[in-house]
Amino acid sequence: MATSVTLSDVAREAGVSLATASRAINGSANRTVRADLRERVLAAAEKLRYTPDANAQAMARGRTTSLGLVVHDIADPYFSTIAAGVSRAADDADLQVTLASTQHRPEREVSLVRLLQRQRARAIVIAGGRYDDEPTNAAMRAALADYRESGGAVTLVGQPVLDVDTVVVDNAAGAAALARALHDRGYRRPAVLGGPEHHLTARERREAFMDAFAQAGSPVQPAHVVTGEFTHDGGEAAMRELWATGPDVDVVFAVNDVMALGALAACRDLGVGVPDDLALAGFDDIFTLRDVVPPLTTVRVPLEEVGALATQLALEEHTGAPRRASVATEVVLRASTPDRT
Amino acid sequence: MATSVTLSDVAREAGVSLATASRAINGSANRTVRADLRERVLAAAEKLRYTPDANAQAMARGRTTSLGLVVHDIADPYFSTIAAGVSRAADDADLQVTLASTQHRPEREVSLVRLLQRQRARAIVIAGGRYDDEPTNAAMRAALADYRESGGAVTLVGQPVLDVDTVVVDNAAGAAALARALHDRGYRRPAVLGGPEHHLTARERREAFMDAFAQAGSPVQPAHVVTGEFTHDGGEAAMRELWATGPDVDVVFAVNDVMALGALAACRDLGVGVPDDLALAGFDDIFTLRDVVPPLTTVRVPLEEVGALATQLALEEHTGAPRRASVATEVVLRASTPDRT
DNA sequence: TTGTACGCGTTATCAT
DNA sequence: ATGATAACGCGTACAA
Numbered sequence: 001m002a003t004s005v006t007l008s009d010v011a012r013e014a015g016v017s018l019a020t021a022s023r024a025i026n027g028s029a030n031r032t033v034r035a036d037l038r039e040r041v042l043a044a045a046e047k048l049r050y051t052p053d054a055n056a057q058a059m060a061r062g063r064t065t066s067l068g069l070v071v072h073d074i075a076d077p078y079f080s081t082i083a084a085g086v087s088r089a090a091d092d093a094d095l096q097v098t099l100a101s102t103q104h105r106p107e108r109e110v111s112l113v114r115l116l117q118r119q120r121a122r123a124i125v126i127a128g129g130r131y132d133d134e135p136t137n138a139a140m141r142a143a144l145a146d147y148r149e150s151g152g153a154v155t156l157v158g159q160p161v162l163d164v165d166t167v168v169v170d171n172a173a174g175a176a177a178l179a180r181a182l183h184d185r186g187y188r189r190p191a192v193l194g195g196p197e198h199h200l201t202a203r204e205r206r207e208a209f210m211d212a213f214a215q216a217g218s219p220v221q222p223a224h225v226v227t228g229e230f231t232h233d234g235g236e237a238a239m240r241e242l243w244a245t246g247p248d249v250d251v252v253f254a255v256n257d258v259m260a261l262g263a264l265a266a267c268r269d270l271g272v273g274v275p276d277d278l279a280l281a282g283f284d285d286i287f288t289l290r291d292v293v294p295p296l297t298t299v300r301v302p303l304e305e306v307g308a309l310a311t312q313l314a315l316e317e318h319t320g321a322p323r324r325a326s327v328a329t330e331v332v333l334r335a336s337t338p339d340r341t
Numbered sequence: 342m343a344t345s346v347t348l349s350d351v352a353r354e355a356g357v358s359l360a361t362a363s364r365a366i367n368g369s370a371n372r373t374v375r376a377d378l379r380e381r382v383l384a385a386a387e388k389l390r391y392t393p394d395a396n397a398q399a400m401a402r403g404r405t406t407s408l409g410l411v412v413h414d415i416a417d418p419y420f421s422t423i424a425a426g427v428s429r430a431a432d433d434a435d436l437q438v439t440l441a442s443t444q445h446r447p448e449r450e451v452s453l454v455r456l457l458q459r460q461r462a463r464a465i466v467i468a469g470g471r472y473d474d475e476p477t478n479a480a481m482r483a484a485l486a487d488y489r490e491s492g493g494a495v496t497l498v499g500q501p502v503l504d505v506d507t508v509v510v511d512n513a514a515g516a517a518a519l520a521r522a523l524h525d526r527g528y529r530r531p532a533v534l535g536g537p538e539h540h541l542t543a544r545e546r547r548e549a550f551m552d553a554f555a556q557a558g559s560p561v562q563p564a565h566v567v568t569g570e571f572t573h574d575g576g577e578a579a580m581r582e583l584w585a586t587g588p589d590v591d592v593v594f595a596v597n598d599v600m601a602l603g604a605l606a607a608c609r610d611l612g613v614g615v616p617d618d619l620a621l622a623g624f625d626d627i628f629t630l631r632d633v634v635p636p637l638t639t640v641r642v643p644l645e646e647v648g649a650l651a652t653q654l655a656l657e658e659h660t661g662a663p664r665r666a667s668v669a670t671e672v673v674l675r676a677s678t679p680d681r682t
Numbered sequence: 683t684t685g686t687a688c689g690c691g692t693t694a695t696c697a698t
Numbered sequence: 699a700t701g702a703t704a705a706c707g708c709g710t711a712c713a714a
Contacts, residue, residue, distance in 0.1 A: 003490070003491070004492070004707090007707065008707080008708090017685045017686075018707095018708080019685060019687095019710075020685075022708065022709060023683095023684090023709090023710095026709085032683060032684090033683075037683090037684085049487055051458050051459055051491065052459050052708080054459040054460045055399045055400055055405065055460070056706075056707035059397060059400060059689090059692095059706090059708070059709090060707075060710080061690090061709065074415070074428055075421050075645070077418065080415055080416050080424075084414065084415050087415055087442045087444075088442075098407070098439055099438045099439070099440045103428075103429065114392070117392050118393050118394065118395040119396070120394060120396055149344070150392065151344075151345070232631075261632040264632065265632065287573075288629050288632060291629060291632070293633075293634045345691090347690090347692085348692065349691080358702075359701085359703095360701055360703090361699085361700060361701075363692065364693095374700085393691090394690090396690090396692090397693090398693075399692090399706090400691080400692070400693085400705095400706045401691075401692040401694075402692080402694090403693090403706070684713105684714085685714075686713075687711090687713100688712100689709090689710090689711100692705105694705080694706105695703085695704080697702080697703100698699100
């Protein structure tokens, strides 16, 4: 079975030394091998169907060619779009992507990082958002510090709370701009489907939105803020919970699009017309939105670029303090929040 | 920088031999190491923050712990859902998933397989559909034969045209059942957005649908079959093309949901009411459908299970002829194809 | 320019 | 039960 042809076989077949065969085949920096020998080696490799062993190369060279990507759920469009960006950038850098998924269990992140460290991944991109949970963050910090001491690079997508390079999405500015835009359109009784209470991205969006609306003179009533999971089901449940209180509300902001879609489903089910009875807005501008009726107002985050940027950042040589790459967001007003003025 | 602690360091620190340290740490089959020594070793490892090198282990053991997944575009919900299934199954088997994407260029598949072979991946799951393109298929067959001779296992999701284990989705039965169901609901003037002409999955669905409708007495008019890309944009373009001919049509079947969503977008844009002016159906039942209005009729394919099944199949010991695992599909009638009788 | 020989970190074989 | 030591497949000083 596992009868792999090795470089020694090729060398023997070509009648040269192992070293020459190695040089001829990887053709690295010092391309110092006579043309005819090179030909012989290549021919022998072809004939024997030689396939280099990346693991052995990694050992000998002291570095691998793989990059780790940590997500919560690859089926979630948010993560899969980021993954597409990571994949493209990794490809450009001739790196393999190792996909590590927590399967919705954030506490697994630490062990995934350890796994990627065992694999000696050159870099790790962590796409899952942080929580306001110091013990967990401390564990991650420790794991990442270990990893970085061993020579690995890390980029986080989210909040800069882990002492590593971070791609920071400007959630606060986006949410505030959205709030102002909605206020300008005449909305005065906002509600928020706020996601997990301790999820930092959710919190940033939630609080910035609330602050901006308050500043505009129409504070969100405490009863009109409901927390829940950062998922479709979570959004649906949150919307039902909100509606059950018979709230005096004219616009609902879900802190991400997936939740907004869940909320929309709830509205359909509850007989609440969007936007006639209620306006609705989300955040992220995932691709899926283009297939939804009514078109959903949201704040665009260039997810694929975020993934690519995070990857490039991780791959750049760099020492010193953790860097921050800021990504701007953009309010996209659509039919789900018509002008009421 | 890259100053990794090795097992030798641990052994020295614990005052035992390399061999003992190895046995103590991996605790493999022959767990023959005295308790106190084991403790010392573990303590030393902990103290030194030792992390095993998976590459070195792979070399020594002769097998890696990674599994390759080949897709066209991880951002496509079809692939990302399959990927979720693969990820879960791989996790259960303690394998890492290496994500290899063709970035929409099917001809890159061969080189991705070679890449995964270099990496000595234990198994490869290929999720992209096949084309009726013998030269390309021959190249893939050769690459996969090489890979399998070197000890790797392969499972294909799609058509059994590559001499490897294949998870076969029963496209024909599903499409035929859909056609009959539509006919039963009173539809008599069908059209087909048929995807790429030589894409086997597209073709199977297209032809089975057409055959079944013909058998029911209402053949699809040749002018009402339009080909195009297997994407959202492809579906949109195909719908526009179809509509431009002013066709006498009462139901449109798009050979996958992503295309159907594109078609739906075109309809919105063209002012064609679905389902009032035209009924619409797709295939796959991707998650996204639950957010679309009207709810789209489709044929369900259990994508996540398909991914998991493909992975399990690849991991089972097996010799002899390529196996076939058949996956049933199920017609799901929704509001986009109301009863016209 | 080519070849020899050592090292990469681990497992496994074989004595002890 | 434990310890030397030889693989594993390759890259690369160093020597020739």
